[in-house]
Amino acid sequence: MSKTENKTKATTASVADFIAAVPDEAKRKDAKALVKMMQAATGEKPKMWGPSIVGFGTVHYVYESGREGDMPLLGFSPRKPALVIYGVARTAEAMLGKLGKHTTGKGCLYIKKLVDVDVKVLENMIAFAAKAKTKKQPKAK
Numbered sequence: 219m220s221k222t223e224n225k226t227k228a229t230t231a232s233v234a235d236f237i238a239a240v241p242d243e244a245k246r247k248d249a250k251a252l253v254k255m256m257q258a259a260t261g262e263k264p265k266m267w268g269p270s271i272v273g274f275g276t277v278h279y280v281y282e283s284g285r286e287g288d289m290p291l292l293g294f295s296p297r298k299p300a301l302v303i304y305g306v307a308r309t310a311e312a313m314l315g316k317l318g319k320h321t322t323g324k325g326c327l328y329i330k331k332l333v334d335v336d337v338k339v340l341e342n343m344i345a346f347a348a349k350a351k352t353k354k355q356p357k358a359k
Contacts, residue, residue, distance in 0.1 A: 224287040224288075224289075225268065226267050226268040226271060226289070227267065227268065227288075228265050228266070228267050228273070228276065228288070228290075229265075229266045229267065229268065229269075230266075231266040231269070232266070233253070233264040233265065233266055233272055236266060236270070236272065237249045237250060237253070237272070237296070240296050242296075242298075244331060245296045245301065245331075246296070248296065248301055248331060248332045249272070249294070249296040249301070251332055251337075252272075252294045252301065252303070252332075253272065255340070255341050255344050256272075256274045256292050256293070256294070256344055256348075257274060258341075258345075259274075259292070259341075259344045259345040259347075259348040259349075260274040260275045260291055260292060260348045260352075262274040262275040262291070265290070267289070267290055267293060270295045270297070271290070271293050271294070271295045271304070272293055272294055272295065273289070273290025273291070273292070273293035273304075274290055274291055274292045274293060274348075275290060275291030275292065275348075275352075276288050276289070276290060276291065277289060277290075277291050277351065290304065290305070291305060291348065291351055291352065292304065292305040292306065292344065292347060292348055292351070293305060299328075299330070300321075300328040300329060300330050301328070301329045301330070301331075301332070302326050302327070302328055303326065303327040303328075303329065303344075304325070304326055305325075305347055305351060306327050306343050306344055306347040307322045307325055307326060307327040308325050309346065309347035309350050309351060310342075310343035310344075310346045310347045310350075313339055313342060313343045313346070314327075314343075316336060316339045317335050317336060317339050317340060317343070318334055318335035318336050318339070319334035319335060320334070320335060
């Protein structure tokens, strides 16, 4: 096991308070919509991971290097330049062409505003990723 601890861990901070503090009204509304989509797809309640990631579910990972830890099954962060969606881009990559305006990088999906994408496609991507990742990921210890 690696001696380095993960910086991003589940916390007891309030998701509702975090989202309420998002300064941009449109991002706040989009964050609330993502909570509903991800909660419906995972069946899990939202939980803060670190100071700025809203996560759903927990999986345990072990890398070849020996590093291991827990992370959310799916999650997002309403960052200033874009909504960052974790755990969806690679798993549901085949659907990206139908999504609409977005970018990807290092397994993350970046969307400036939900109105820029086909929300039904995004919901399907989230549901597909949740189902696929649940099947192949062990539950957190």
